[in-house]
Amino acid sequence: MTKKEEQHEVRKWQILDIALNHFIRYGFYGTSTRKIAEEAGISSGLMFHYFPNKLALYEALVEIGCEKLIIDNGEGESPIIFFEKQIDWFLSVATQNNFAARMFVFMGLVAINAKDVSERATQMIKEHDVEAMSVPYIEKGQELGEIRPGDPMTLSVLFYSSVQGFAETLVSRDDLKLPDKEWFLAILRNENREYKR
Amino acid sequence: MTKKEEQHEVRKWQILDIALNHFIRYGFYGTSTRKIAEEAGISSGLMFHYFPNKLALYEALVEIGCEKLIIDNGEGESPIIFFEKQIDWFLSVATQNNFAARMFVFMGLVAINAKDVSERATQMIKEHDVEAMSVPYIEKGQELGEIRPGDPMTLSVLFYSSVQGFAETLVSRDDLKLPDKEWFLAILRNENREYKR
DNA sequence: TTATATATTAAGCATATGCTCAACTTTTGT
């Protein structure tokens, strides 16, 4: 990698990092490309050398977020263990990597706003809809009696809402203690599992 | 109430309703007062007759949201019953009143953004911090063995995150089935309650 | 070395925004 390519990569990620903060704080329409450039210490024009326009910058972040959120297919393993692994992964990422934690918050906001911003972003998050993708695991867990009965999509929403909400709070409150992963799993667990098996 | 006062009230709430949608979709800085006025079918100037500026409009909504979120002190009653009542109230309000459901979403966004928008709004939501206000109930429940052990604030955050997340999903997905209130309470419930009492 | 591609700036254009203000109309109280 040449010196120039290195510098390009560094600057690109610097811009993305600052933009992530701005999109979280001010939303897409409230974010000013000038201010991102200013915070990065570069001219407004240079920003558009790295990203052709504000939308491309936003979509680049959504794409990164989607890549990070890839769900590993828990082939063969028990559904509860699948969700346990999800929590493990989430807790380690969210507490060790600030960019990733902020990315969780961003993706939560994107889920609310994307349809008013960009069709491509809407498409991307639809293809990486973790809540919908987890439904088969919940159904399987219900058959096995590991997961409580009830509408699988609603259960999925509740489970990931608690994860999402914790990430949001974590970013703004640095004094928050870590939860036990069992607290998340309790939403899914079937209390009567002894009797059903 | 005179004809004029009636009209004033109607128009005020019409503006608030439209503004609520805009603040949710575009954030504070991305929201255009002109477009709110346009959607309400009035001139831009008239908007500022009802609310002196955009910030006042925002703060009016935050104030309404805070009033709606008042937590009734569950004097004497069992902590779990207190949280059960919270869920009952939330589920009935969120499903029957669209304005209230959107208000939940708005207040969730305010919690993230208020500090970049208005000191007064920040102050208001701090004084109505349901998560913090519920901590004593959790502590009492832990003493009684009804609620699982662990950091009360973190438990509170998880509980209200699931509520908040469900409200957000409810607004954007009309096909979402209603959850059982036990699913929320499972986050708090002490599984070993039989042994501790 | 030199030609080419990239990095960078600063000025500027078209448009949008928050908000004010002078003018006019309608309602209200007497």
Place this chain on the structure above:
DNA sequence: ACAAAAGTTGAGCATATGCTTAATATATAA
């Protein structure tokens, strides 16, 4: 009937925004 108050408009000002572009500096490849 009439004066005071409130409702309503549309033009306009100052500023901010997204983005382009001409010009210059710098690194890379031949």
